[in-house]
Amino acid sequence: MISEKLGKNIKQLIGDSSGVMFLIGLFLLVIFIIMAVFAPYIAPYSPIKPTGAQLLPPQVGHIMGTDNLGYDVFSRVIYGSRMAFSIAFIATIIAAAIGIPTGLIVGYVGGKLDSVVTMIMDSIYTFPGLILAIAIAAMLGQGLINISLSIAVVYIPTYYRVIRSQVATIKSELYVEGAKAIGAKPKTILSKYILPNVLPSTIVVLSMNIADAIMTEAGLSFLGLGIAPPTPDWGYDLSKGQQFILQNDWWLVVFPGLAIILIVLGFSMFSEGLNEYLNPNIGEKR
């Protein structure tokens, strides 16, 4: 029964290009998730111990070569996915946990509260994301939670804006008026009538933001504001690798860079496909 349903859905998905995109994205994500979860089993070496000669080019035994300290690049790329995922997820969850309720309440109440909060959120939104994150990260210092927090602040306005604008339209829907007419409290109207109707678009924003958050995190680490070395992290590895690019030690930059590109691509394609799937009306509106 379930497999039949799944099969039907996959068939439906492959029917158009967005479906293919969704599947490729999903495939990439699954690979990265497996990498993160089973890192100790996949990685041939420890990522924080010298395992061979320094700056070895890719070869048997070190398929992605080694870096200037003799760490195995392949193992560091594998373990790096853990850091990327955890920071991206924590940041996105914090951002959603603050942005979604704020958007819901402010959008529903409207009026002066709406203009004030929207002005604050818009002023945060207009900052270039990375620069704002740098400023906050510089204030908070290194560490997993601090970096997640500084990334979260950047993405709160995204949630706020999406939710608020949706709530503003949905609150004038007839079924919300109907809920008022049967005597529902504002709290009930928000949780039972408005939230379920804005949730699909939230899920899409969520997966898009994870992709963005991974990039921002890589950017912060690249600038030395991320995780303290030698914890494996793609952004940090990238910045270390670029010091050796003039010596033609390309493998130090290419592999962590490729990992960042692929994971971001995976999330973007996945979320775009999800968007088409969850909001079938979007295609018609365009």
Place this chain on the structure above:
Amino acid sequence: MLITEKLGVGCMADNVVVVKNLKKYFPLKLPWLEAFLKKEKPMVKAVDDLSFSIKKGEALGLVGESGSGKTTVGRSIIRLIEPTDGKIEIGKKNIINLTENELRKERRNFQIIFQDPMASLNPYMTIGKSVIHPLEIHNIGTPKERKERVLEIFEKVNLIPAKEFFNRYPKQLSGGQRQRVVIARAIITNPKFIVSDEATAMLDVSVRSQVLQLMLEIKKEYDLAFLFITHDLASAKYICENIAVMYLGKIVEIAPTKELFENPHHPYTQILMSSIPVPDPNFKKKKIIPKGEIPSPTNMPTGCRFRTRCPYAKKECEDVDMSLQMINERHFSACPFF
């Protein structure tokens, strides 16, 4: 005020709904400079000084063309929008003075059925949950009793098999079935009064008569007071004991249905009556066609509001006030000349 008292002569005790001098003005949005300079803000008088009453087990039809303010009346009576002024009593309770909390509790006694049944149901709630929700809100019965009551009501509104319908989503139903769900939700708390806001306007003709029939049944069974808002005189005739005709925020004529159809007094009512098609190809009737369009409510004509379109308009109409004149004990009209 005098009129409503007259309307309820002898049987005041039966009145479930009493509306006196109901007004709903919407402020007009102006560019800020203009708004700052003008002392008196212009208002759209959507509902202007309306009075009527509805008895237990009776339906009052509120008919009028679009823009006459009939929907605004329906919504302000149950305070879905706040009326500007006036008195509203539903089941002896003054609705206007209630606080938000008291009003929420009181809402089990009056319900509304909207025009678009798809839009009035939450697409992410099964219809069972939609209908059970009023009982949960007002804390009526145990969860088991609630479900039984919903199934019972589903059978009453002909959503059979009820158990199967319970778990369906609105998009899986037809238009008529959705409106039955909305009706089920409206009657589940045993209200005294229901506003039906063009409830059958969006249904196709074959379904419309079934839904009308259903409304008639529940009205009888629960002894409901009904405010039946419509632009379709034929449906109003089918359901209502009395009909009030609205034009630009005012009631121009109010009378028992039979009387209104047989002996329309106000020129506007006569025009409405002459617009009803007669199912007889050989029947030639005199059609009275009004001049022009309904005037903008921001720029209302002085005196009688209908005079700009009235085929019988004369000079005196410019400074006549539109208060209702008694034709006979239960028939009132706002035209003093006709």
